[in-house]
Amino acid sequence: MRGLATAISVLAILVICGCAGNQPSTDCDKILKKAERDDCQYNKSMFMMSSVECTNIQNETMKRDCIDQIGVRLLDYIPCKQQDKSSTKDGCEAKVSAARKKAKEANPNIRLP
Numbered sequence: 001m002r003g004l005a006t007a008i009s010v011l012a013i014l015v016i017c018g019c020a021g022n023q024p025s026t027d028c029d030k031i032l033k034k035a036e037r038d039d040c041q042y043n044k045s046m047f048m049m050s051s052v053e054c055t056n057i058q059n060e061t062m063k064r065d066c067i068d069q070i071g072v073r074l075l076d077y078i079p080c081k082q083q084d085k086s087s088t089k090d091g092c093e094a095k096v097s098a099a100r101k102k103a104k105e106a107n108p109n110i111r112l113p
Contacts, residue, residue, distance in 0.1 A: 028041045034059075042057055054067045
């Protein structure tokens with residue numbers, strides 16, 4: 001029982017330290033330089049796994065990549081709907097499809113969204 005309590009304590013400390021160190025600044029709008037603000041927003045989007053946050057990125061190439069990466073990481077097509085153009089939406093869906101296929105090959109029992 002004592003070992004379990006110690007393990008839980010250690011795990012809690014690691015989680016707290018990990019979250020505090022990896023969480024990006026959430027106030028990207030205060031950054032004046034456009035490129036730095038976009039980098040901040042990209043990192044925030046990845047941390048939050050939110051394609052909606054990607055839409056705040058002004059650089060179109062970075063915005064498309066952000067949305068694609070969220071879709072691939074979630075193995076879900078829904079983030080691709082955030083793409084502005086149908087051609088970029090199709091490209092996003094192709095990347096997600098390839099990631100889903102690879103995940104299914106690695107683990108046939110995986111439950112995909």
